[in-house]
């Protein structure tokens with residue numbers, strides 16, 4: 003069966019983590035979130051903590067080092083990268099790294115949501131220590147304040163304060179949005195309406211990936 007190598011791209015709060023969790027289960031892919039990796043790194047690295055909590059991008063060299071170490075440890079049965087690449091240099095480094103490993107990107111899944119919706123969503127987001135996302139209105143856990151998956155308490159993320167959310171949106175528009183055209187030129191971009199309910203977004207992504215996989219086998 004052909005290997006699916008995917009990236010998830012979109013503004014903060016678009017639902018990348020929510021969809022990644024589902025797609026990972028559908029297709030049994032290795033899930034690598036640079037956001038989760040950076041939140042783990044900030045526990046011991048004061049520089050990383052300052053960038054993440056302020057809603058700024060962590061420098062490319064730090065993120066790339068952590069990412070490729072993880073990628074090599076995961077083997078070659080396909081992956082889903084959540085939150086990488088976020089800059090043009092990161093996109094170039096990813097292409098070179100895949101080429102060196104004899105692999106290629108299958109698709110870049112862009113989840114599109116307007117800024118006003120994002121601010122409302124992130125204010126209501128709650129996560130457990132392992133990063134599983136919920137929402138106080140749109141995606142409630144079975145038991146209030148407790149993660150369905152691992153039973154850990156749900157809390158608000160440090161960077162989900164209104165000012166920091168706006169800063170993250172600015173960073174997205176300035177630094178990450180420009181690589182969308184580049185991915186489109188590469189022929190790998192697929193767009194999804196992230197304002198639909200999570201289940202609908204998931205159905206759409208799953209159908210697209212099933213088609214891509216079939217086409218690959220023809």
Ligand code: AP5
Nearest residue numbers: 014015016017018019020036037060085127136137141200
């Ligand atoms: P990261 O963790 O990647 O943050 P982000 O891109 O800002 O994305 P989020 O995790 O906030 O949102 P999401 O799209 O996953 O949405 P979610 O599914 O949770 O990165 C954090 C930081 O790490 C960065 O700011 C940076 O400092 C650093 N970093 C990471 N990668 C980096 C890189 N490559 N280079 C440099 N620095 C890097 O959903 C949001 C909420 O909405 C949830 O409550 C959810 O339940 C709800 N929801 C989801 N889908 C729907 C829906 N369809 N309808 C209604 N509600 C929904």
